[in-house]
């Protein structure tokens with residue numbers, strides 16, 4: 001077999017930082033105001049305009065956003081939250097912060113997201129209906145919210161998920177860490193659920209190094225999040241002297257810095273270009289790989305716009321020339337990175353031990369876990385990087 005090897009390692013994701021972004025960050029550093037201030041305010045306003053939400057709350061991570069959203073809806077240890085079995089631990093760990101019960105749904109076999117069907121299946125199996133509420137059978141806790149995850153940037157069926165949620169008095173908190181910029185049925189992700197939580201981690205669609213944003217149309221709960229992101233300090237004390245503030249709860253330290261927000265403002269402005277390049281690469285892969293046997297490709301979203309955060313393939317071990325593990329190793333030998341999104345939550349020792357999840361309840365997630373791999377996809381890949389991935393994958397699976 002021919003073996004083409006790159007000189008340098010190609011990671012599966014890298015941030016794209018322009019000279020303009022560096023200049024904007026430098027000017028904040030020179031300004032004397034480096035923590036939360038005017039740049040954060042501007043980033044929040046720009047983000048509201050971009051996704052058409054009423055409120056945007058900038059934070060130092062998406063994990064903080066998921067946590068604050070659950071705090072704002074008043075989650076307690078007597079509650080349960082339903083989320084997807086295929087996600088990063090951030091989505092489920094925040095439920096555990098409250099000693100509440102995480103309930104996991106299986107995912108659909110194609111896009112590996114929570115669907116109306118997998119949600120209803122979980123409700124039927126795990127819950128009893130009591131008036132307008134759902135009670136988790138084994139813990140006796142009242143289900144308070146669902147947290148769908150737009151995996152890889154393929155959007156969940158929001159209309160149907162919201163309809164089910166309204167029936168049972170559930171808040172909808174979307175994990176949109178992968179879903180910027182994604183459009184679902186003509187409306188941007190960020191304008192659909194009760195809360196939408198974006199991540200600006202280094203590998204995400206846009207980055208602030210570390211950072212996150214919650215969008216919502218609920219101004220009352222937005223102000224609760226603004227209070228709780230900074231020590232529980234209520235600053236709505238207009239007629240008081242300048243030194244006066246009141247602590248109204250034991251809050252958190254989740255604010256974004258102006259240094260990070262300055263980067264975010266430029267990234268947001270540049271994001272249409274990032275997305276165009278990501279789509280171009282994904283479609284090129286799809287075309288090149290279309291004839292490879294046993295390889296399932298990620299399709300564009302006919303209902304809207306895929307964010308193309310990840311390019312996730314699946315290999316059928318019985319049909320493809322090699323399995324997922326071998327492909328990952330062979331790619332690494334050729335200096336090409338890859339990753340897996342995600343090891344299902346129920347596989348992790350912490351969740352297994354404390355919540356007694358059983359693999360057999362998640363047949364589609366389990367199948368995905370044996371087969372999925374994310375290939376390099378980021379806006380800064382040049383054509384020769386893309387060629388290298390195409391050549392290697394075709395060599396190995398053709």
Ligand SMILES: *Cc1c(COP(=O)(O)O)cnc(C)c1O
Pocket residue numbers: 060061062063064087088090091149175177178198199200201211212
């Ligand atoms: C990255 C990620 C998060 C966490 O984002 P942070 O900004 O690092 O807190 C949450 N959920 C998913 C699905 C992610 O990929």
